[in-house]
Amino acid sequence: MKKNLSPGRVLFSALAITVLTLTACSEPKPEIEQRIDEILSQMTVEEKIGQMNQLSYGDVAASSMADDIRAGRVGSLLNIVDPAALNELQRIAVEESRLGIPLVVGRDVIHGFRTIFPIPIGQAATFNPEIVERGAAVAAREARASGVHWTFAPMLDISRDQRWGRLAEGLGEDPVLGAVLGAAMVRGYQGSDMSAPTSIAACVKHFVAYGAAEGGRDYNSTNVPPYLMRNVYLVPFKAAIDAGAATLMTSFNDNDGIPGTGNKALVRDMLRDEWSWDGMVVSDWASVTEMIVHGFAADEREAAMKAANAGVDMEMVSGSYLEHLPSLIAEGLVPQKYIDGSVRNILRLKFRLGLFDNPYTDTSAPSTDYAPEHLAAAKEAALQSAVLLKNDGVLPLAESTRTIAVVGPMADAPHDQLGTWIFDGQKDRTVTPLAALRESLAGRATVLHARGVEYSRDRSTSGIAQAVSVARRADVTIAFVGEESILSGEAHSLADPGLQGAQKELIDQLARTGRPLVLVVMAGRPLTIGDEVKAASAVLYSFHPGTMGGPALADLLLGVASPSGRLPMTFAREAGQIPLYYNHNNTGRPYQGNETMIDDIPLEAAQTSLGNTSYYLDAGAEPLFPFGYGLTYSTFEYSELSLSGDTVPVGGTLDITATLTNTGSREATEVVQLYTRDVAGSLARPVKELKDFRRVKLAPGASTRVTFTLTTDQLAFYGLDGTRRAEPGEFRVWIGPDSSTGLESSFALR
Ligand code: GLC
Numbered sequence: 177m178k179k180n181l182s183p184g185r186v187l188f189s190a191l192a193i194t195v196l197t198l199t200a201c202s203e204p205k206p207e208i209e210q211r212i213d214e215i216l217s218q219m220t221v222e223e224k225i226g227q228m229n230q231l232s233y234g235d236v237a238a239s240s241m242a243d244d245i246r247a248g249r250v251g252s253l254l255n256i257v258d259p260a261a262l263n264e265l266q267r268i269a270v271e272e273s274r275l276g277i278p279l280v281v282g283r284d285v286i287h288g289f290r291t292i293f294p295i296p297i298g299q300a301a302t303f304n305p306e307i308v309e310r311g312a313a314v315a316a317r318e319a320r321a322s323g324v325h326w327t328f329a330p331m332l333d334i335s336r337d338q339r340w341g342r343l344a345e346g347l348g349e350d351p352v353l354g355a356v357l358g359a360a361m362v363r364g365y366q367g368s369d370m371s372a373p374t375s376i377a378a379c380v381k382h383f384v385a386y387g388a389a390e391g392g393r394d395y396n397s398t399n400v401p402p403y404l405m406r407n408v409y410l411v412p413f414k415a416a417i418d419a420g421a422a423t424l425m426t427s428f429n430d431n432d433g434i435p436g437t438g439n440k441a442l443v444r445d446m447l448r449d450e451w452s453w454d455g456m457v458v459s460d461w462a463s464v465t466e467m468i469v470h471g472f473a474a475d476e477r478e479a480a481m482k483a484a485n486a487g488v489d490m491e492m493v494s495g496s497y498l499e500h501l502p503s504l505i506a507e508g509l510v511p512q513k514y515i516d517g518s519v520r521n522i523l524r525l526k527f528r529l530g531l532f533d534n535p536y537t538d539t540s541a542p543s544t545d546y547a548p549e550h551l552a553a554a555k556e557a558a559l560q561s562a563v564l565l566k567n568d569g570v571l572p573l574a575e576s577t578r579t580i581a582v583v584g585p586m587a588d589a590p591h592d593q594l595g596t597w598i599f600d601g602q603k604d605r606t607v608t609p610l611a612a613l614r615e616s617l618a619g620r621a622t623v624l625h626a627r628g629v630e631y632s633r634d635r636s637t638s639g640i641a642q643a644v645s646v647a648r649r650a651d652v653t654i655a656f657v658g659e660e661s662i663l664s665g666e667a668h669s670l671a672d673p674g675l676q677g678a679q680k681e682l683i684d685q686l687a688r689t690g691r692p693l694v695l696v697v698m699a700g701r702p703l704t705i706g707d708e709v710k711a712a713s714a715v716l717y718s719f720h721p722g723t724m725g726g727p728a729l730a731d732l733l734l735g736v737a738s739p740s741g742r743l744p745m746t747f748a749r750e751a752g753q754i755p756l757y758y759n760h761n762n763t764g765r766p767y768q769g770n771e772t773m774i775d776d777i778p779l780e781a782a783q784t785s786l787g788n789t790s791y792y793l794d795a796g797a798e799p800l801f802p803f804g805y806g807l808t809y810s811t812f813e814y815s816e817l818s819l820s821g822d823t824v825p826v827g828g829t830l831d832i833t834a835t836l837t838n839t840g841s842r843e844a845t846e847v848v849q850l851y852t853r854d855v856a857g858s859l860a861r862p863v864k865e866l867k868d869f870r871r872v873k874l875a876p877g878a879s880t881r882v883t884f885t886l887t888t889d890q891l892a893f894y895g896l897d898g899t900r901r902a903e904p905g906e907f908r909v910w911i912g913p914d915s916s917t918g919l920e921s922s923f924a925l926r
Contacts, residue, residue, distance in 0.1 A: 312364025370529025574734025595720025664700020
């Protein structure tokens with residue numbers, strides 16, 4: 177049986193390949209370093225500081241921006257996507273400033289530029305690095321053609337809190353999934369040559385632990401201790417850096433009292449000195465001067481000093497570098513070598529992007545926006561990002577279906593279907609589920625439509641009767657519910673991540689018709705939808721699926737394709753359970769699953785009669801759906817787990833194999849997952865950790881042996897002594913369909 181490489185191994189081998197490639201393209205190239213030396217030797221202090229200054233186009237009057245560029249006071253712009261306007265500003269930089277250093281232009285191209293892909297958390301649900309890399313490559317091609325050189329993505333913030341609005345922009349709760357997919361995004365954006373007209377520089381963000389915001393409230397403080405930082409939150413960043421990420425952005429949050437933008441230990445000491453990374457660090461929007469608000473700097477001068485000394489090369493829009501660095505350098509409060517190092521990093525980025533040789537955007541090239549192959553890639557990503565959570569057999573819809581009722585606020589919501597962080601997507605290019613179903617079913621079935629609830633927050637129930645009326649006339653009702661795009665993304669956290677407005681009432685009344693009810697959820701986060709899942713015959717979760725979400729969902733509902741997505745985040749039953757995630761530590765009194773729940777507690781129950789374990793009397797400790805969970809239109813069986821040995825030496829490898837059989841009646845794709853548990857370590861270790869995964873497509877009745885080759889490096893972690901290594905001892909291992917189940921065995925690391 178051909179042993180195709182799984183993403184975990186792909187990551188390892190990709191890193192190997194990337195290291196080789198990078199040795200070619202990112203290890204300082206002598207000819208670039210020489211050209212940097214030449215330019216640096218000619219620069220005044222003011223010109224050096226000018227390179228460290230980034231402005232947002234439109235925030236500054238055009239005339240003063242032109243003057244600033246001409247005077248060498250601007251190194252970068254963001255938020256300009258008009259290539260002609262950019263070429264004029266670039267002309268000023270190249271032809272009218274003293275040294276002719278080109279501008280580098282950044283933009284938030286988070287999940288597509290014009291062609292919008294599923295939001296990143298949805299792309300994570302594909303568990304498919306190829307899909308993610310392809311999406312980034314499409315975005316890069318469309319963005320570079322509009323004059324964008326640099327995207328502020330991928331966002332690699334691990335999140336374990338379903339209240340946090342920016343989880344929409346991330347890759348979920350697991351470090352390995354985030355590492356594999358984050359590295360894939362970097363490769364997609366940057367390609368093999370960042371100077372190509374189809375590549376843009378990636379920017380891994382937000383450095384670091386921004387997703388651990390206390391209470392899931394955006395921008396809030398985080399309190400991630402060193403081991404958790406190293407073993408969870410930094411893992412995707414290290415993988416993306418190893419994959420050649422050209423830039424990195426510091427985070428808004430203070431961790432343990434130190435804002436990311438002033439954290440010298442993490443930026444200069446670890447990123448530069450320990451990881452030997454030569455990319456460019458940019459602050460987040462005004463995060464330098466926000467250190468005053470944090471109470472970490474007394475004024476803009478101290479903020480500039482702390483950010484520059486921490487290793488932040490470029491200041492996004494707050495202007496304190498331009499204002500204060502000259503005197504800080506003159507007084508020796510910021511070493512000149514730090515400034516030279518930052519300017520070197522900025523110039524290196526511009527050389528790698530080819531901007532010195534080709535600073536202008538070719539406006540004569542035919543547009544590739546929405547190219548057929550881009551739309552096809554976006555549709556495939558949306559297909560693979562949808563997760564089937566429940567199905568009593570109503571899906572895929574039977575050929576005999578003659579009348580379908582399409583209801584809900586998300587059935588025909590071209591703006592909201594695109595999700596958050598859409599600066600350049602165009603809603604008039606969105607294909608909605610209503611439009612796609614009408615097209616797919618033309619001549620085959622009647623599609624009735626009623627919104628029932630106008631938009632996700634709409635509390636009015638006045639439209640529900642009409643929705644119920646069309647449901648009564650249909651063979652099946654498909655209710656498209658979820659969240660408007662504004663309800664997730666930056667600064668959009670929810671205390672209660674459930675369905676808003678009158679959507680619950682709509683679903684309840686539709687269920688009371690007794691007709692088969694399918695829920696399709698488009699949201700920016702895992703919602704607490706336990707009651708709605710109970711009420712429905714089937715539930716398909718598509719996060720926000722992007723431009724081609726309609727055709728993808730229509731194909732899934734009609735059985736043209738089978739769902740294959742898996743949950744990249746745990747779904748909580750109740751908001752009060754949050755944070756809730758699979759790779760938690762065991763505690764000394766773990767939840768057993770048979771605990772007495774609140775309605776079953778006898779009167780005057782004795783103090784310790786319920787058993788002292790870790791759970792909520794009113795909500796247990798089980799999730800609604802576990803990490804990695806997802807159904808298909810077939811069924812799969814795992815059998816014959818075998819290990820190539822029951823002990824493995826440090827530095828060795830272990831093959832873990834299981835037979836996977838498609839026991840259903842349709843071809844389908846299973847995402848086979850490999851988990852391990854380090855039973856005892858110098859630190860308490862998580863009850864399970866994803867180590868590898870692989871998408872396996874099988875025809876009905878077919879079987880295959882799936883083998884993962886586990887290296888002991890995949891078992892390594894930063895232990896009590898602060899070094900990263902795999903500690904000898906007992907390990908458990910599972911191969912299965914998600915984080916809650918699977919075939920189990922064990923082995924010893926010697
Ligand atoms: C925002 C975000 C960051 C984004 C930047 C530029 O506030 O935190 O992710 O890239 O500003 O828009």
